Amino acid sequence: MRNRLVAGALCGTLAVAGFTGCGIPERSEVRVDGRRQPATESGAVNAWRKEPPPRSMSGTDPEEFVRNFLSAAAGEPDRAYYRVKQFIAQEDDHRLQEKQGSEVELTVVRLVDKPVITPDIDSTRVTIAVQQVGVLRTDGKLAPPVSTDTRYEFGLRSASPAGSVDDGAGFYVIDPPNVLLLSDVALRDYYESQTIYFWNSERTRLVPDLRYLPLTVPNERRLNEVVKWLVGGPSDWLRPGVVGLPDRTELINNATGGNGRWEVNLDMSGDDRTRADQLLTQIAWSLPEFDGQLELKVRNNSVLTEDLGERRSARALYQGLDAPVRYCVYEGSIHPLGIAGESPGAVPLDPGANRNVVSAGFTRADKQVFAALVTASAGRQRLSVGTGPAPVTTFTKGPEHTAIGRPVWLRATDPHQPQGLVVADGRLYRFDQNARMSQIVLNLPPGSVTAVAASLDGRRIALIAGGALYVAALNLDGGTVAVGPPRRVATSLTSLSAVDWGDEERLIVAGAAGRPAIYEISVDGALQTPLKDDTGARVTHLTAFPTNPATKLPSGAFMYEANNVSYRSSPVERIQREQVLDVTPPPTGVRPGSPSAPFFLF
Known part of the structure; x- marks a missing residue:
């Protein structure tokens, strides 16, 4: 569910949804929900306004x-x-x-x-x-x-x-x-959390930006408020990774509408048709509950009129996003996980490359699989990267390190020149398909980087550095990954150890709240909810399949590892050895290993 406020830490523990083959979420959440209603006719006010x-x-x-x-x-x-x-x-x-x-x-x-x-x-x-x-x-x-x-x-x-x-x-x-x-x-x-969207620097993908709208604002003014926000530009921390409307763009009068027809009139320079087309897509996704015809005018001249619902259908936020498949590492090799109601996948690697694995990150695009493996040998670890149709057969090895974290791919990069991020020996690195690793210098107080995660749009990251939680925008101009100034995210958690994206505007973070815990935290730190208030031990590995408007299956699932035991959400339960597929049973009397470093392919 998009654009809703998550309950504060005092509201108790909840379970996050997983996904099942039948497509019915196993939710048992406690939520305080600023739930949107359909846009009303002009002159009406919200029935759910709250003061x-x-x-x-x-x-x-x-x-x-x-x-x-x-x-x-x-x-x-x-x-x-x-x-x-x-x-x-x-x-x-x-x-x-x-x-x-x-x-x-x-x-x-x-x-x-x-x-x-x-x-x-x-x-x-x-x-x-x-x-x-x-x-x-x-x-x-x-x-x-x-x-x-x-x-x-x-x-x-x-x-x-x-x-x-x-x-x-x-x-x-x-x-x-x-x-x-x-x-x-x-x-x-x-307030209601409201996600609006700006184009990335190449204008190829929309990037979310979180705002707050008072619940007292009537629905007929919602369009006007959102357009003013788009005209005003993105949040400061997000600005390095996105582009706003042309300079000196202004809203002429108020955006108006009702009865399924809406009108926006702007003073905007540049190519009117191109800019208007891009803006209409921004508005359509920034107001997903609005349907009907939207007419865009530039200096009182009609430029474009289109149905908002049809525009969302034609311009998906996340193209090529498939249903996720679960994997884990077992006895040094990657194996699929068999979860009741879910369809397991095949391991997209040549068996000869699937050895000595500590952790891994997979993604796919244009029928290609991008695989990043952290392998161990003689007490050292190194990153191995391979790309191509499944099964991936050829891997290039990177330099050795003492310890390497879970690698993540950036989904917004050129599929012919994919790039990812990984933490190695307390530093953040960019890597490419040839396993070349380049350190990214962060403008942060001294301290080790211990975790990194990338959003679905590929232009925002979350990281843990010096024990604190941060978000930052990515700029990929010229093919090089540049990280904008990180913004610190306030949280009552301490001893942070792992992070991933739970949806467009929230993070799933492992740390301590008296006891080891996992929280859901908005990207600005304002809203937080305990997902697991006692994990029993420090979480050393965390991965999530983020909720998003493009995947029909329920999402928001996460998996983690603590004290060498792996768990999955909804409800939180241990991943059993019997759920690890394609494994030869150990000889009689030999104790089987434990699944570790679980992750999703999507």
């Missing part, structure tokens, strides 16, 4: 009042200060310095503990310990945090008149912080 509670709603409960105060800024930004000041005592509202227009920003924080509420003589003192998550701007972007504050303090006083008996009038905030605070729980509850 934060007013000041008086909490009555005399100070804990509920603090929660509501941390939700008050949610909603359309032009009234954010007004809503927050309803919670602040009149004598102290000057302490909150008001900003206007695009300067309005909400400081999104994650509470790391319960608020400390301490009664005082004439008031109550409140201390909240927080993790800074980001800054929510008026264009729906959640930018990296600006503040480094780890706690905020303010007071509460009774809203009842002096000398009167408390009549449940509630509280006012005194000595307020000089920022508009918004908890990550409020972001989840009062």
Whole structure:
């Protein structure tokens, strides 16, 4: 399911869907869902619009009042200060310095503990310990945090008149912080995550960009908001890997529509027909619930009119994306996994090359298989790369290293010159079909790189470096992989050990939350959900088949290895030796090995 908010860490443990041959997801998730409804006629409003509670709603409960105060800024930004000041005592509202227009920003924080509420003589003192998550701007972007504050303090006083008996009038905030605070729980509850799309630098594939839309925005304005976001350009961290609309593009009046017909009028330079055609594809996928005719005008002149649903059908987001097949490493060789309800695949390698394997990464394009194997010999590891029709017979070996992580292919590269990424001895490397490895220098604080994962669009990566989680955009101009400035992703997990992409805008991350755990985390760090709250041991290997609009089979499945035991999701259960196919049983009295380093081919 696209474009929905995942529940926060306090919402409990859930299971992520796998996939079965019958195509029915085995979901048992706990989700807080900003679920989209069909676009309505002009003049209607969302039946599911949701506003934060007013000041008086909490009555005399100070804990509920603090929660509501941390939700008050949610909603359309032009009234954010007004809503927050309803919670602040009149004598102290000057302490909150008001900003206007695009300067309005909400400081999104994650509470790391319960608020400390301490009664005082004439008031109550409140201390909240927080993790800074980001800054929510008026264009729906959640930018990296600006503040480094780890706690905020303010007071509460009774809203009842002096000398009167408390009549449940509630509280006012005194000595307020000089920022508009918004908890990550409020972001989840009062906004809908909205994925919009920009073209990669070659204009061959769309790349997702995550935004947040208040649930109070009526449906007839949704098109207008999305077009304004597209005109405004991509998020800063994504900018090195994508292109926006031509410079000085502006929206003329508001985008309008209803009854299955929509209109967008732009002042836009360049080739009107080509740009309009590309923009229509962006709009169609950025608003997947919208159907009907969309007319694009440039300076009041009609350039292109097309049905949005037909455009999505004609311009798939991820072409050539096949149903996944599971594999694992067993006794130094790659074998298919036999999971009930799924169709196992053949190993696309010549048996002579399928030896001494530690881990592997496969992908396919244009009837070609791209295989990257990490093999071990004499205490050293090396990357071996082979491409061609299955079974791949010829492999080229790269240089030796002490330790090499799971290799990943970049799906957006030229299928005739495929490239991938791999971590070796604490450094990130690019590799090609000839196993040439070139180190990629990252603009990060000193520290080892321990994991890397690539998104389906092939223009974004997630990595763990120096113990922290990052995302970054890739630029492939000239055929060379260049990594843009990484953005740190806030998470309450510690001791991070593995990462992969769970869908277009969320990551599956292994770390610790008191105990070893696996979380689902949005690419901006705002929203996180525990998928497995106790893996029993540190996760050393993690792989996922990402949810996406192109594959009809349910997805979101992941597999991992901890303490030399492999597991799969939905539900999370151990991968048994009997599920490893094409294996000769060991002689009597010889203990069979264990499946390791599971992965998907898709």
